Amino acid sequence: MSMRSQVYEWANLSTSGNFMLRRGLNATAVAVPVDREISVFTGQYGNNITKPAETTATQFVVIEDLAASAYVGGAVQVVINTTSYFQNPDVTQQAGVPGTASPYPRGSSDTVTGTATASNVDNGVQLLNAFELTPDVYVLPGQVWDMRYSQSLSNVSADNGALGVTGSTLAVAAFVKYTLYDGPDALIANKLLELGVTVNPNNVDWYKRTLIEQQSAAASAAAAAAAGGAQ
Amino acid sequence: MRSQVYEWDAARTNVSGTEMTTTQFGSALSIFVGGFGNNITKPAETTATQFCVIEDIAVTPSAFTMNAGDIAGGSSYRGLPTGPTTQDSTGIAGPRAYVQIRINTTDYFLDPDNVGNDGVPGTASPYPRSVNFQPCFNLYPDVYVLPGQTWDVRVTAYQSNNYTAGDLSAGDLQCFVKYTLYDGPDALIANKLLEMGISVNPGNVDWYKRTLIQSQGM
Numbered sequence: 001m002s003m004r005s006q007v008y009e010w011a012n013l014s015t016s017g018n019f020m021l022r023r024g025l026n027a028t029a030v031a032v033p034v035d036r037e038i039s040v041f042t043g044q045y046g047n048n049i050t051k052p053a054e055t056t057a058t059q060f061v062v063i064e065d066l067a068a069s070a071y072v073g074g075a076v077q078v079v080i081n082t083t084s085y086f087q088n089p090d091v092t093q094q095a096g097v098p099g100t101a102s103p104y105p106r107g108s109s110d111t112v113t114g115t116a117t118a119s120n121v122d123n124g125v126q127l128l129n130a131f132e133l134t135p136d137v138y139v140l141p142g143q144v145w146d147m148r149y150s151q152s153l154s155n156v157s158a159d160n161g162a163l164g165v166t167g168s169t170l171a172v173a174a175f176v177k178y179t180l181y182d183g184p185d186a187l188i189a190n191k192l193l194e195l196g197v198t199v200n201p202n203n204v205d206w207y208k209r210t211l212i213e214q215q216s217a218a219a220s221a222a223a224a225a226a227a228g229g230a231q
Numbered sequence: 232m233r234s235q236v237y238e239w240d241a242a243r244t245n246v247s248g249t250e251m252t253t254t255q256f257g258s259a260l261s262i263f264v265g266g267f268g269n270n271i272t273k274p275a276e277t278t279a280t281q282f283c284v285i286e287d288i289a290v291t292p293s294a295f296t297m298n299a300g301d302i303a304g305g306s307s308y309r310g311l312p313t314g315p316t317t318q319d320s321t322g323i324a325g326p327r328a329y330v331q332i333r334i335n336t337t338d339y340f341l342d343p344d345n346v347g348n349d350g351v352p353g354t355a356s357p358y359p360r361s362v363n364f365q366p367c368f369n370l371y372p373d374v375y376v377l378p379g380q381t382w383d384v385r386v387t388a389y390q391s392n393n394y395t396a397g398d399l400s401a402g403d404l405q406c407f408v409k410y411t412l413y414d415g416p417d418a419l420i421a422n423k424l425l426e427m428g429i430s431v432n433p434g435n436v437d438w439y440k441r442t443l444i445q446s447q448g449m
Contacts, residue, residue, distance in 0.1 A: 003372055004339060004340075004341075004372075005370055005371060005372060006340055006341060007340060007350075007351050007352070007355060007368055008342060008343065008348070009329075009352040009354070009355065011295065013322070013323070022342075022346075022348070022349075023327075023349060023389055024257070024389065025256060025257045025389055025390075025391060026321065026389070026390060026391060026392045027323075027389065028298050028321065028322050029295075029298050029322040041343060041344075049342045049343060049344040049346070050344045050346070051344050052343075053343030053344070054343075065367060065368075067367055069295055071295075102367075104354065104355070104367065105292060105294065105354040105355070105357070105364055105365070105367070106364070106365035106366065106367045107361070107362055107363045107364050107365045108294065108295075108363075112297065126362050126363055128365070129367070157297070163297065165297055168297045168298055169297070169298055169322065170295070170296070170297050170298075170322075171295035171296060171297075171298065171322040171323055172295060173295050173354070175352070175354075175355055175367065177355070177367070177368055179372070180341075201371065201372040201430070202430070204428075205428045205429060205430055206428075207428075208427075208428030209427060209428045209429060212427060212428065
């Protein structure tokens with residue numbers, strides 16, 4: 001299936017219980033533990049999928065962007081197999097990219113200013129991203145990968161007075177954009193990796209063109225040689 | 232080759248004769264022939280001499296807010312409804328909408344467990360775009376619709392309780408798709424570029440034409 005742009009959005013929204021497979025009508029926000037990394041795929045909070053994200057032997061994934069809610073200290077971490085991608089300078093664990101650096105949605109407010117009369121998560125600020133995932137993160141064939149959301153403050157008003165309202169739960173979300181290379185394109189992605197060339201759709205196309213040109217040149221040379229031999 | 236756009240609004244009735252209501256939330260609706268909102272007369276398909284490149288898709292955004300508690304419904308957050316006045320805020324402002332591309336019978340966007348998903352969230356690719364809602368998704372690589380294929384754009388929305396029961400109003404749920412249609416000789420060139428592993432875009436089609444002209448010594 002070549003190469004395809006893919007997205008995944010997680011939110012702490014469920015129609016019953018703490019989590020649900022896929023999405024449902026009129027889901028509501030659930031409480032998310034504080035200072036604990038939650039897998040957005042199988043973390044049992046919000047919308048989940050059936051199994052951890054993994055690449056088969058014929059797939060190659062390039063993670064290109066990630067983002068999280070900018071409220072309550074939200075952050076998002078990428079984990080490949082058992083290794084967290086974002087680390088502190090002293091090589092200790094950290095939460096990953098803060099939602100304030102890569103907000104979801106882009107243009108969202110950076111704080112909750114709830115009032116008793118309106119659904120305000122709005123202080124008039126429109127946050128833009130201060131972070132871009134460059135270089136991209138590669139998930140090689142056969143690897144398991146995960147996106148983990150964490151928050152340093154509670155999203156439940158009873159545990160977080162800063163939310164400004166009582167008896168309420170804040171909806172939070174995380175987002176990842178990646179490109180899935182499958183079949184022959186995954187082989188080319190691996191080859192590019194070996195060559196030290198960035199894996200992106202342009203370079204995969206470039207490699208294909210190079211192969212075609214080489215084959216054309218070889219065919220021309222063979223034809224010329226055959227013509228020369230016939231004279 | 233021609234740049235083309237299509238805008239769908241759930242509250243219009245062109246061709247379909249029917250506005251979308253909250254009853255259709257939770258189901259994927261074709262923006263071309265789904266039977267609700269403005270439609271066209273037949274499914275989108277390319278003929279044997281056409282090649283289509285879908286370059287952008289977007290749908291009405293949503294925002295994540297507080298639910299229940301002291302927060303009353305009936306208000307709005309950054310222009311998006313938070314729920315009817317008869318109930319508390321739902322925690323989501325807007326329709327919680329997603330947009331999926333389907334080629335023949337295959338969904339383009341999949342979850343990591345290889346199950347077709349709802350597609351791109353409006354929150355990631357909002358329509359219309361504003362200072363409050365900016366994109367963090369771009370459709371790259373583009374999606375190619377080869378000659379003879381049928382294609383569709385399907386919208387799924389989930390937060391029906393943000394809207395009063397009944398028909399939606401103009402602007403409540405919209406979708407937008409931008410594509411380039413290559414026809415006749417340009418479609419042949421687009422196919423050739425695809426075979427060569429070159430991205431199909433107007434610049435590369437022009438480049439191929441120039442190369443042909445130069446090779447003929449003109």
